[in-house]
Amino acid sequence: MRAILNIQKQLMPDLLDVMKKRYTILRHIAASRLIGRRTLAASLNMTERVLRAEADFLKEQGLVDIDPAGIRLTEAGQKVLDEMEPMAKELFGLSELEEKIRDTFHISQVIIVPGDSDTSPYTKKEMGRAGASALRRYVSQETVIAVTGGSTMAEVATHLSPTTALKGSWFVPARGGLGESVEFQANTIASTMAKKTGGQYRLLHVPDHLGEEAYQSLIQEPNIRELIEVIRSARIVLHGIGEANVMAKRRRADEATFSALAREGALAEAFGYYFDRDGVVVHKMPTVGLRLEDIQQTETVIAVAGGKSKGESIASVLRFGHEDVLVTDEAAAREMLNYT
Structure with a gap:
């Protein structure tokens, strides 16, 4: 062809x-x-x-x-x-671009949709459709699927539909809530995905950012502890990628945290961890849910993120080296290659 x-x-x-x-x-x-x-x-x-x-x-x-x-x-x-x-x-030259991203960042599968989701809501819808398709490809019967929050994950949820494997799956939030718009919280997205597919879900009703004392107290509570064990047993993690400063602002970080992120060269955020240009974790939040060691043991990690503005951030998370599938858009993919 x-x-x-x-x-x-x-x-x-x-x-x-x-x-x-x-x-x-x-x-x-x-x-x-x-x-x-x-x-x-x-x-x-x-x-x-x-x-x-x-x-x-x-x-x-x-x-x-x-x-x-x-x-x-x-x-x-x-x-x-x-x-x-x-x-x-x-036709759009995306097959060749997918090969370049796959080879450069050593990912099993790369799916690129045309356009730039920074400027086109339709491109974000296409990423959602492609993300839903990728999830269907990797899910198996009675799978625990941990999902993060955000508008891109919400778009993935809208494109899901029942399949035999998804009907027997459990959807859980990867972490606590960010305190953002309800429709973009991980709890909401997990429940929406379950309802769309006929699956089941569990909710984690705790804030994402906790002080150390509150964190230690919460994880001693039996129901919370049992749910955390379920989340950390997830076979598939479906997550977005954010720019470090944008995500810190969403988490209502204090000035000291912003200064630390700048000093440490943080560029990207994923599942509560902040990464520098080389994919090194330079900062983390004491949050309830998935830990980095859980991500490293997860069978399939699927990232769905796009937009030219996120190109460098996506590249830094990929250098961490634990993504199996990337769903992105053309603008982000071309931008990522500028940081190789």
Whole structure:
């Protein structure tokens, strides 16, 4: 397939540009389910006149329906998208990019979606869909799955559906709550994933950041201790990656912590640990839930994170060396290669 596309690039470059444009339009419509023409044009950075012409063409082909409520994909349109998926990787140059990231950071599997989730909510939806697909690929019957919080993990949850393996699985929060928006807390995401898949869940009703005395007191409580043991037995960890300063702010860290993070060169945060450029843990929070040693023993660790702004942060966590699967977007992947 790559050889054929290379020939097409040389002989018919305009045709490939048209294919990429129409594939992108269909992808955005599929991610939105129903979207107005003006909103779609703005999200694609396309004039309404150009989009109207493309939408009319796609309607003529039976790939979309257009009515006063907006544009939606037809069954034929979804079939075309599914059939184009393998080709799209080559079309956007993503297969080669996946190979580079996989070889550079020594990861078993890399999945890259087109776009930049910093600027496109549809790219984040695509990452969520790809993250859900990756989870389905690795889950087995009666698996304990530990998940972190965040908007990207919430997007993964929306794209899950029942499978035999997922129905018998347990979803648990990887750590305590950050005190952020309820819909982005790990407890909420774990319960949403369970409800979407027909699985079961356990909740951890403790704050993420604790003083040492409070931490020691909590882990002595029998119910909390038993739940922590379940969390630490997780066979799959599904997590996001954040920028160090952004996550410290979300955790309402004090000035001393911010100064320490800057002094130690912290760039990224994942599951309560802060990493420097070389993937070395330079700071950690005394939180209830997964520990670094649990991550190192976990059978499958799946990271879902994207956006150009996070490229360096993602690279630093990957250098820690315990990710098995990375789901990211094109902008983050290209940015990551600048820090090799």
